[in-house]
Amino acid sequence: MGLAAPLAPSGLQAWQAAQASKGLLRFITCGSVDDGKSTLIGRLLYESQLLLQDQLEALESDSRRLGTQGEQLDFALLVDGLSAEREQGITIDVAYRFFASERRKFIVADTPGHEQYTRNMVTGASSADLAIILVDARKGVLTQTRRHSYLVSLLGIRQIILAVNKMDLVGYGHGAFQDVEHSYREFAGRIGLTDIVAIPVSALRGDNVLESPASMPWYRGPSLMQQLDTVVIRNDVAAQPFRMPVQWVNRRNQNFRGFAGLIVSGSVRAGETVRLLPTGVTSRVGRIVTADGELTQAVAGQAVTLTLQDELDVSRGDLLVSAAAPAAVADKIEATIVWMSEEPMLPGRPYLLKCGTRTVTAAAAPLKYKVNVNTLEELAARQLELNEIGVVNLNLDQPLAFDPYALNRDTGGFILIDRINNNTVGAGMLQAALQPSENVHWQALDVDRANRSVLKNQKACVLWFTGLSGAGKSTVANLVEKKLFGMGRHTYLLDGDNVRHGLNRDLGFTDADRVENIRRVAEVARLMTDAGLIVLVSFISPFRSERQLARSLLGPGEFFEIFIDTALAVAEARDPKGLYRKARAGKIRNFTGIDSPYEPPEAPEIRIDTARVSAEQAAEQIISQLRNAGVIDRDWVFIP
Amino acid sequence: MPNLTHLARLEAESIHILREVVAECERPVMLYSIGKDSSVMLQLALKAFYPAKPPFPLLHVDTTWKFREMIQFRDATARRLGLELLVHVNAEGVAMGMNPFVHGSALHTDVMKTQALRQALDRYGFDAAFGGARRDEEKSRAKERVVSIRSAQHRWDPKRQRPELWRLYNTRKVKGESLRVFPLSNWTELDVWQYIYQERIPIVPLYLAAERPVVERDAALIMVDDERMPLKTGERPQLRRVRFRTLGCYPLTGAIDSNADTIEAVIEEMLAARTSERQGRIIDHDSAASMEKKKQEGYF
Numbered sequence: 001m002g003l004a005a006p007l008a009p010s011g012l013q014a015w016q017a018a019q020a021s022k023g024l025l026r027f028i029t030c031g032s033v034d035d036g037k038s039t040l041i042g043r044l045l046y047e048s049q050l051l052l053q054d055q056l057e058a059l060e061s062d063s064r065r066l067g068t069q070g071e072q073l074d075f076a077l078l079v080d081g082l083s084a085e086r087e088q089g090i091t092i093d094v095a096y097r098f099f100a101s102e103r104r105k106f107i108v109a110d111t112p113g114h115e116q117y118t119r120n121m122v123t124g125a126s127s128a129d130l131a132i133i134l135v136d137a138r139k140g141v142l143t144q145t146r147r148h149s150y151l152v153s154l155l156g157i158r159q160i161i162l163a164v165n166k167m168d169l170v171g172y173g174h175g176a177f178q179d180v181e182h183s184y185r186e187f188a189g190r191i192g193l194t195d196i197v198a199i200p201v202s203a204l205r206g207d208n209v210l211e212s213p214a215s216m217p218w219y220r221g222p223s224l225m226q227q228l229d230t231v232v233i234r235n236d237v238a239a240q241p242f243r244m245p246v247q248w249v250n251r252r253n254q255n256f257r258g259f260a261g262l263i264v265s266g267s268v269r270a271g272e273t274v275r276l277l278p279t280g281v282t283s284r285v286g287r288i289v290t291a292d293g294e295l296t297q298a299v300a301g302q303a304v305t306l307t308l309q310d311e312l313d314v315s316r317g318d319l320l321v322s323a324a325a326p327a328a329v330a331d332k333i334e335a336t337i338v339w340m341s342e343e344p345m346l347p348g349r350p351y352l353l354k355c356g357t358r359t360v361t362a363a364a365a366p367l368k369y370k371v372n373v374n375t376l377e378e379l380a381a382r383q384l385e386l387n388e389i390g391v392v393n394l395n396l397d398q399p400l401a402f403d404p405y406a407l408n409r410d411t412g413g414f415i416l417i418d419r420i421n422n423n424t425v426g427a428g429m430l431q432a433a434l435q436p437s438e439n440v441h442w443q444a445l446d447v448d449r450a451n452r453s454v455l456k457n458q459k460a461c462v463l464w465f466t467g468l469s470g471a472g473k474s475t476v477a478n479l480v481e482k483k484l485f486g487m488g489r490h491t492y493l494l495d496g497d498n499v500r501h502g503l504n505r506d507l508g509f510t511d512a513d514r515v516e517n518i519r520r521v522a523e524v525a526r527l528m529t530d531a532g533l534i535v536l537v538s539f540i541s542p543f544r545s546e547r548q549l550a551r552s553l554l555g556p557g558e559f560f561e562i563f564i565d566t567a568l569a570v571a572e573a574r575d576p577k578g579l580y581r582k583a584r585a586g587k588i589r590n591f592t593g594i595d596s597p598y599e600p601p602e603a604p605e606i607r608i609d610t611a612r613v614s615a616e617q618a619a620e621q622i623i624s625q626l627r628n629a630g631v632i633d634r635d636w637v638f639i640p
Numbered sequence: 641m642p643n644l645t646h647l648a649r650l651e652a653e654s655i656h657i658l659r660e661v662v663a664e665c666e667r668p669v670m671l672y673s674i675g676k677d678s679s680v681m682l683q684l685a686l687k688a689f690y691p692a693k694p695p696f697p698l699l700h701v702d703t704t705w706k707f708r709e710m711i712q713f714r715d716a717t718a719r720r721l722g723l724e725l726l727v728h729v730n731a732e733g734v735a736m737g738m739n740p741f742v743h744g745s746a747l748h749t750d751v752m753k754t755q756a757l758r759q760a761l762d763r764y765g766f767d768a769a770f771g772g773a774r775r776d777e778e779k780s781r782a783k784e785r786v787v788s789i790r791s792a793q794h795r796w797d798p799k800r801q802r803p804e805l806w807r808l809y810n811t812r813k814v815k816g817e818s819l820r821v822f823p824l825s826n827w828t829e830l831d832v833w834q835y836i837y838q839e840r841i842p843i844v845p846l847y848l849a850a851e852r853p854v855v856e857r858d859a860a861l862i863m864v865d866d867e868r869m870p871l872k873t874g875e876r877p878q879l880r881r882v883r884f885r886t887l888g889c890y891p892l893t894g895a896i897d898s899n900a901d902t903i904e905a906v907i908e909e910m911l912a913a914r915t916s917e918r919q920g921r922i923i924d925h926d927s928a929a930s931m932e933k934k935k936q937e938g939y940f
């Protein structure tokens with residue numbers, strides 16, 4: 001069996017034709033340190049002749065200088081590009097390597113390192129179709145072997161090649177091989193791995209890597225490379241029902257609205273009925289548009305743009321599914337989580353959850369248990385530390401369309417993102433929607449401001465609009481509230497005039513009354529933030545000290561002073577309520593700007609120059625600054 | 641139902657990445673370096689957003705020392721496709737008289753490329769930049785993320801790079817931070833050539849063999865592309881049939897002797913005599929850990 005051999009000059013067309021039908025296989029290699037993983041991958045790269053001339057020369061000189069193999073090539077050096085980084089203390093998680101045979105291109109996920117092992121392996125395994133589990137023939141199945149196998153099965157890999165390495169060191173003995181194979185199969189069966197091909201190899205000598213060797217006449221099976229080349233990858237995704245997360249809405253012009261996405265499972269035909277989730281409405285596929293022409297059918301793995309026959313409100317984050325076999329929709333879902341951050345995962349704390357193209361906010365109920373990855377025991381736990389794996393119920397702020405991970409990796413796998421530092425802190429696998437009755441943990445939590453805010457998918461805070469009468473405070477505040485509302489946020493607007501009609505009916509406009517006015521409003525605003533609301537206060541509030549008082553009632557980052565900056569002359573010219581005229585005529589006393597001072601904010605969180613921007617633009621500016629401050633998240637789309 | 645070929649799968653993966661970033665970022669840009677990888681990346685972008693045009697401009701950081709044919713090709717490509725092309729030159733570098741023949745490749749690259757890129761990204765406020773780098777280019781690139789995050793100073797902090805699982809990319813960042821995105825991460829040099837062949841993607845003619853005036857210096861064939869190239873005593877440009885495996889600044893890019901004047905022939909030559917493409921890039925030989933260091937400073 002040959003690999004991508006140099007072709008005769010005339011063979012290009014045949015070669016190109018072969019290329020055109022080449023498949024792709026992604027696999028991960030797992031082994032403990034010194035089992036020979038680097039040697040094996042290095043040899044695969046070398047033997048597949050994908051090494052280029054200068055890399056070979058470098059390998060030869062490195063082998064002489066650094067190698068462990070005397071005058072021989074040390075293949076491990078080929079993949080050891082990471083040692084320098086290791087010395088610099090850089091975390092290496094997964095390296096990807098490429099080689100090819102005549103039939104397939106291979107992408108290998110190689111996960112070196114000890115400390116970050118779980119995290120790395122899970123990352124590498126997430127996109128692999130198959131795993132090579134490497135075992136040293138002398139040592140047999142070790143704790144690490146079991147751990148790797150468990151992680152591989154957790155991530156949904158069903159096909160395993162058990163490479164029993166260093167056969168040269170056990171005299172190429174059949175018995176040694178059988179022992180390892182036997183004990184591995186016994187263990188693997190218990191974690192649901194049954195599709196196992198065991199192959200004896202010597203990575204160092206090259207025995208059974210490419211060719212079946214003379215050294216092990218008792219072995220009749222395929223060499224490692226033959227197995228990689230011919231293994232039939234169970235293409236589950238093609239057989240699953242149609243799923244396409246909507247990535248991007250293509251509006252080339254008014255007449256074209258296409259929904260761009262990668263089909264992650266199943267297939268779809270023009271004219272077929274599809275369902276849009278989470279809303280559940282159905283339509284028929286109009287056209288399947290690609291740059292290479294329209295298709296009548298598109299299949300899993302293709303990136304396409306679909307049009308629908310009805311005008312539906314489709315946006316990024318929606319999931320298009322087969323109408324006959326739709327995905328589940330739920331806001332309480334059981335999941336297995338792999339934690340990847342130094343900071344532990346705490347139940348109740350909100351994280352962003354990205355699944356497919358949709359991002360929602362998720363908080364975990366108290367952990368059901370965590371898993372000891374070495375013994376597979378289920379242990380009680382309050383939180384998950386780095387590299388720990390646990391099972392939890394997730395509470396989402398809005399419904400999510402999903403499939404159990406075991407059925408579909410793309411609609412069942414998710415990452416968790418820290419809302420403050422934006423790091424990817426965890427990954428997980430969705431299992432099943434919860435029955436309402438099972439969801440008792442959430443209620444058991446202490447209900448406090450943070451929890452109430454989480455439930456509302458926002459950070460409770462006060463937006464304090466200050467400025468002259470007629471500056472535009474109420475107009476802008478109203479617009480901001482409308483926008484927040486439209487995004488599904490929970491708000492309340494306290495307006496100067498309204499409050500004075502009720503709560504502060506007993507107060508006038510003396511300086512003392514103004515201060516009391518503000519104190520009461522600030523207290524009410526604070527109570528409302530306790531309730532988890534975004535409170536908009538639209539008050540002239542002319543004095544710095546009272547605004548400072550309001551600020552002092554709230555925590556850092558919870559008070560946004562928004563200065564609606566309008567020149568007195570402009571405000572007076574507008575005079576929407578005729579108040580300036582009355583004040584000038586002496587009919588109103590202590591009117592701010594006329595006979596009572598206005599102290600402009602020195603360092604407002606947000607300043608709106610109404611001479612430059614429209615009310616609409618002002619509102620947009622405020623929303624975008626709130627986003628940047630983490631009060632609201634950009635991905636959230638309100639589905640009425 | 642037939643399985644998709646490896647090129648079809650690579651293509652779909654790249655399109656997916658391009659769309660994700662466009663959907664989640666505010667102001668993306670494509671770094672267009674005019675080379676073969678850029679040409680492939682551009683083709684993928686045309687496909688990803690079809691029938692609309694790619695919703696971002698192309699940015700070329702022009703060191704002023706590119707081959708003349710590259711510049712012609714660049715302008716013709718942007719015109720042919722009707723795309724917005726931004727060209728940025730580090731004016732300070734020009735004022736300093738930056739010259740790779742005088743100042744050496746390291747300083748030239750730093751000023752005219754690395755710093756220039758940062759200037760351009762800041763000037764236009766781009767929050768995501770697509771680049772054509774591949775993991776197979778170099779050992780140290782093998783672990784590179786598809787999406788990596790840079791600080792407001794464009795620094796790459798290895799500790800802050802995020803794990804990438806399934807097809808999920810985390811594009812979140814705070815104001816000032818930006819992303820570098822490599823849609824071709826999983827392509828090899830051979831994949832790139834095959835795709836160019838399959839899709840009939842136009843490439844700069846310098847990739848194909850032709851008679852060109854070159855001088856031999858430090859075992860490299862340097863093309864005399866304009867009169868700015870100082871000839872040493874006794875040095876005489878000679879016409880040789882050569883082509884380039886990689887394109888950059890002409891004083892820093894070595895040619896190879898070749899008769900391959902079609903893409904088919906290039907692929908044949910490549911399969912027959914294997915020399916990795918970075919060898920032509922003189923920049924790499926300056927210091928061993930050069931790539932890693934440059935990346936931290938914001939080079940692609």
Ligand SMILES: Nc1nc2c(ncn2[C@@H]2O[C@H](COP(=O)(O)OP(=O)(O)O)[C@@H](O)[C@H]2O)c(=O)[nH]1
Pocket residue numbers: 031032033034035036037038039040068076165166167168169201202203204205
């Ligand atoms: N005798 C023998 N030694 C091997 C074999 N495979 C690897 N080794 C040696 O085992 C050591 C560790 O190999 P390496 O590939 O670096 O292991 P890794 O830590 O799993 O990447 C090296 O000294 C290799 O030369 C083998 O099949 N037979």
